[in-house]
Amino acid sequence: MSSTNLRILLxxxxxxxxxxEHFQRxxxxxxxxxxxxxxxxxxxxSLDPYMRGRMxxxxxxxxxxxxxxxxxGECVGEVVESRHPGFTAGDWVRGARxxxxxxxxxxxxxxxxxxxxxxxxxxxxGVLGMPGTTAWIGTTEILQPRxxxxxxxxxxxxxxxxxxxxxxxxxxxxxxxxxxGAEKCRFVTGERGFDACVDHRGDLATALDEACPSGIDxxxxxxxxxxxAAVFPRLRExxxxxxxxxxxxxxxxxxxxxPNLMALVRKRLRLQGFLVNDHPRAWKQWGETGATLLRDxxxxxxxxxxxxxxxxxxxxxxxxxxxxxxxxxVAL
Amino acid sequence: MSSTNLRILLxxxxxxxxxxEHFQRxxxxxxxxxxxxxxxxxxxxSLDPYMRGRMxxxxxxxxxxxxxxxxxGECVGEVVESRHPGFTAGDWVRGARxxxxxxxxxxxxxxxxxxxxxxxxxxxxGVLGMPGTTAWIGTTEILQPRxxxxxxxxxxxxxxxxxxxxxxxxxxxxxxxxxxGAEKCRFVTGERGFDACVDHRGDLATALDEACPSGIDxxxxxxxxxxxAAVFPRLRExxxxxxxxxxxxxxxxxxxxxPNLMALVRKRLRLQGFLVNDHPRAWKQWGETGATLLRDxxxxxxxxxxxxxxxxxxxxxxxxxxxxxxxxxVAL
Numbered sequence: 001m002s003s004t005n006l007r008i009l010l011x012x013x014x015x016x017x018x019x020x021e022h023f024q025r026x027x028x029x030x031x032x033x034x035x036x037x038x039x040x041x042x043x044x045x046s047l048d049p050y051m052r053g054r055m056x057x058x059x060x061x062x063x064x065x066x067x068x069x070x071x072x073g074e075c076v077g078e079v080v081e082s083r084h085p086g087f088t089a090g091d092w093v094r095g096a097r098x099x100x101x102x103x104x105x106x107x108x109x110x111x112x113x114x115x116x117x118x119x120x121x122x123x124x125x126g127v128l129g130m131p132g133t134t135a136w137i138g139t140t141e142i143l144q145p146r147x148x149x150x151x152x153x154x155x156x157x158x159x160x161x162x163x164x165x166x167x168x169x170x171x172x173x174x175x176x177x178x179x180x181g182a183e184k185c186r187f188v189t190g191e192r193g194f195d196a197c198v199d200h201r202g203d204l205a206t207a208l209d210e211a212c213p214s215g216i217d218x219x220x221x222x223x224x225x226x227x228x229a230a231v232f233p234r235l236r237e238x239x240x241x242x243x244x245x246x247x248x249x250x251x252x253x254x255x256x257x258x259p260n261l262m263a264l265v266r267k268r269l270r271l272q273g274f275l276v277n278d279h280p281r282a283w284k285q286w287g288e289t290g291a292t293l294l295r296d297x298x299x300x301x302x303x304x305x306x307x308x309x310x311x312x313x314x315x316x317x318x319x320x321x322x323x324x325x326x327x328x329x330v331a332l
Numbered sequence: 333m334s335s336t337n338l339r340i341l342l343x344x345x346x347x348x349x350x351x352x353e354h355f356q357r358x359x360x361x362x363x364x365x366x367x368x369x370x371x372x373x374x375x376x377x378s379l380d381p382y383m384r385g386r387m388x389x390x391x392x393x394x395x396x397x398x399x400x401x402x403x404x405g406e407c408v409g410e411v412v413e414s415r416h417p418g419f420t421a422g423d424w425v426r427g428a429r430x431x432x433x434x435x436x437x438x439x440x441x442x443x444x445x446x447x448x449x450x451x452x453x454x455x456x457x458g459v460l461g462m463p464g465t466t467a468w469i470g471t472t473e474i475l476q477p478r479x480x481x482x483x484x485x486x487x488x489x490x491x492x493x494x495x496x497x498x499x500x501x502x503x504x505x506x507x508x509x510x511x512x513g514a515e516k517c518r519f520v521t522g523e524r525g526f527d528a529c530v531d532h533r534g535d536l537a538t539a540l541d542e543a544c545p546s547g548i549d550x551x552x553x554x555x556x557x558x559x560x561a562a563v564f565p566r567l568r569e570x571x572x573x574x575x576x577x578x579x580x581x582x583x584x585x586x587x588x589x590x591p592n593l594m595a596l597v598r599k600r601l602r603l604q605g606f607l608v609n610d611h612p613r614a615w616k617q618w619g620e621t622g623a624t625l626l627r628d629x630x631x632x633x634x635x636x637x638x639x640x641x642x643x644x645x646x647x648x649x650x651x652x653x654x655x656x657x658x659x660x661x662v663a664l
Contacts, residue, residue: 053598060598061569224594237393243596257589262556264575264605266385266393271603273596 005030006309008099010065013055017251017320022055023071023313031104033083039104040093042077045309045330046125047316048159052250061275071099071312074130076113076121087112092121094129099312101332119294120303126327127301128290131159134244134276136286138220139167141279142242142272147172149217150236152208154227156197157184157302159327160244163290164220165194166299173218176211178204178227180322187325191300204230215239224249225256232259235269243273250320302326337362338641340431342397345387349583349652354387355403355645363436365415370442372425372435374409377641377662378457379648380491384582393607403431403644406462408445408453419444424453426461431644433664451626452635458659459633460622463491466576466608468618470552471499473611474574474604479504481549482568484540486559488529489516489634491659492576495622496552497526498631505550508543510536510559512654519657523632536562547571556581557588564591567601575605582652634658 004027011024033039054072057064065072075098079091084107087093093110097103113124126132138160145151151168155161156177165175165188177188177197188197198207200223208216208230215236221228224246235241249255263269276282293299304324306315312330319328336359343356365371386404389396397404407430411423416439419425425442429435445456458464470492477483483500487493488509497507497520509520509529520529530539532555540548540562547568553560556578567573581587595601608614625631636656638647644662651660 061600228593243593245597246594249592249594255592255594258591258593259589260581260587261560261575261590261603261605262578262581262587264603265577265607266605268393268605268607268610269603270605271593271596271601273593273598273600273602275597275600278600 002101003030004028005100005102007070007101008309008312009068010055010071011067013057013064013067014251015253017317018052018055018313019317020313025310030102033081033104035083036106037104038079038084038087038093038107038110039081040075040077040095040097040102040110041080042075042097042101042103042332044076044122044125045099045312045332046074046129047306047312047319047328047330048073048131049245049247049250049319051316052247052320072096073099074125075103076124082107094124099309101309114291122303122305122329122331123294123301125329126159126303127163127294127299128287130276131327132163132290133279133283133286135160135163135167135220136289137274137276137279137282138242138244139164139171141282142274143168143218143220143240145171145173145218149173150176150212150214151218151220152176152178152212152216152231153220153222154178154200154231155222155247155322156188156192156194157325158222161220161222162188162192162301162326163299166192168218168220169193169195170293170298176208178223184325187302191302193300200227208234218242220244221246223247229259232263235263235267237267238269239267240270240272243271247320304328306330308332334433335362336360337432337434339402339433340641340644341400342387342403343399345389345396345399346583347585349649350384350387350645351649352645357642362434365413365436367415369436369438370411370416370419370425371413372407372409372427372429372437372442373412374407374429374433374435374664376408376454376457377431377644377664378406378461379638379644379651379660379662380405380463381577381579381582381651383648384579384652404428405431406457407435408456414439426456431641433641446623454635454637454661454663455626455633457661458491458635459495459626459631460619462608463659464495464622465611465615465618467492467495467499467552468621469606469608469611469614470574470576471496471503473614474606475500475550475552475572477503477505477550481505482508482544482546483550483552484508484510484544484548484563485552485554486510486532486563487554487579487654488520488524488526489657490554493552493554494520494524494633494658495631498524500550500552501525501527502625502630508540510555516657519634523634525632532559540566550574552576553578555579561591564595567595567599569599570601571599572602572604575603579652579654636660638662640664
């Protein structure tokens with residue numbers, strides 16, 4: 001068992017696209033747990049678009065990662081040694097432990113994972129973790145699609161979008177995904193069971209008109225940019241948008257303007273942003289609901305697994321450009 | 333009693349500012365009521381920003397006025413002759429009877445006004461009518477200010493804004509108006525009892541920072557344009573905007589872009605448009621609540637009364653430029 005702890009630190013704040021030059025590797029001895037702490041061997045690290053915000057020191061809902069500090073991120077891992085009564089060696093846990101191989105974490109900062117048969121522990125970073133819970137909140141609390149409504153979700157092959165569309169489908173909506181490229185679109189309508197999927201690399205306006213001939217009732221916004229510009233004028237009366245993220249714009253400085261908002265009056269639209277952290281009860285709700293759906297074969301997910309912590313910076317840059325296919329995780 | 337009916341017809345659809353050249357006067361004989369109809373002598377005509385939309389044939393929530401047809405508008409008037417069992421001569425009524433002096437209206441299209449002591453019947457076009465009801469919905473249903481929150485409303489000396497701010501004040505909010513010019517601002521803080529009022533003709537950003545040092549929780553949007561651009565970045569976390577109208581942009585073609593919407597995620601904002609017509613029960617609610625507040629001296633209103641139907645086109649053009657001071661009505 002390695003006695004060193006490889007860590008990825010934030011070296012510089014990117015203006016535009018982040019790349020390996022903004023990160024720095026460091027090694028330190030494997031930490032020793034103090035009383036109340038648990039030594040965790042990280043097995044999977046989650047890479048998510050929100051991390052782009054943590055690299056910037058612009059005002060936001062969360063403090064930025066300090067220069068020289070380990071990058072923030074959620075991990076799942078195995079307990080190797082426990083000095084906390086709630087954990088024993090061999091437990092699987094989840095926690096915001098950062099881009100590193102090991103950590104000594106106070107037990108109160110870790111969640112013990114259920115022993116779920118047939119699901120990789122990495123699922124607790126994706127379909128049953130933060131992205132799945134995000135999809136659950138945006139769909140069931142913010143958008144609230146009604147049977148027969150047209151529900152559109154961007155980044156539909158991704159960690160959040162794929163779950164959001166499946167939940168909306170279970171709620172009776174007609175679900176249209178937006179994804180980049182024919183292969184992702186086939187996956188979204190095939191494996192994920194959406195009613196249609198349009199490729200944002202083609203003529204998006206025409207494709208949306210064909211896929212949503214009566215207009216769009218609900219839009220789960222993950223990307224912004226040209227996709228948002230195409231969806232917005234197609235919203236129907238009483239349409240709503242759940243703003244989860246706008247990943248296509250995260251590297252754009254300054255941020256581009258948005259749509260004229262008079263349509264909100266004419267069509268009585270509701271536009272609402274949300275963050276998973278504001279909804280602590282939703283984690284447990286979705287954890288149970290999502291596990292049931294998985295067990296019953298009514299929820300599908302796909303992971304894009306990158307091997308080795310040293311490859312995380314480049315994989316993260318690709319995530320912001322849509323180069324991943326499914327939930328992006330790093331296997332350590 | 334005049335035997336002719338002066339009417340103002342829509343002559344042409346304006347591109348930009350509407351003026352007298354887009355209207356046309358016509359005279360016809362005073363109409364005779366048929367069985368079930370009521371002959372109404374119009375006493376006041378309401379002029380409201382939404383009428384700009386009716387002059388355009390762009391897609392909207394309501395059909396445009398046809399070229400050559402009488403302009404749409406709400407009136408209050410006196411019943412002169414009734415062939416409907418629900419009305420008798422001398423009753424005061426309100427109805428969407430258009431820019432004309434007389435009409436023969438089916439009884440089902442009219443609302444009989446209560447005999448309210450001490451309020452001009454024109455109040456049923458403003459503080460107790462559509463604008464007051466609009467303020468009630470936007471404030472109590474869409475924005476829902478909590479005690480101590482900072483509530484900002486534009487066009488604060490106008491028909492809707494003035495009532496919205498007073499309702500928010502009764503709900504315990506700290507209320508800041510935005511109005512054009514020192515005289516209107518003095519009126520808003522004096523007569524209307526707002527906590528502060530900032531002049532959008534000055535340095536609006538600095539004035540808002542001073543009036544709302546912790547930021548803005550609720551914004552009742554009536555104007556759009558530069559005012560919206562100054563308010564938007566000052567919204568606090570969990571802030572919301574009720575979109576009632578954007579009168580500063582109604583003559584702008586094409587419509588200018590709006591703000592980048594990533595702030596909706598970062599601050600968990602809610603932006604929601606509404607129309608009074610979608611809330612039929614609110615009319616009665618506000619009719620009763622507003623009358624009680626008026627009677628108790630807890631609600632103030634101001635009218636800007638223009639004499640003569642022939643002056644309606646120019647007065648309407650001025651309304652879109654903020655030249656009125658209080659609810660604009662035409663006395664016929």
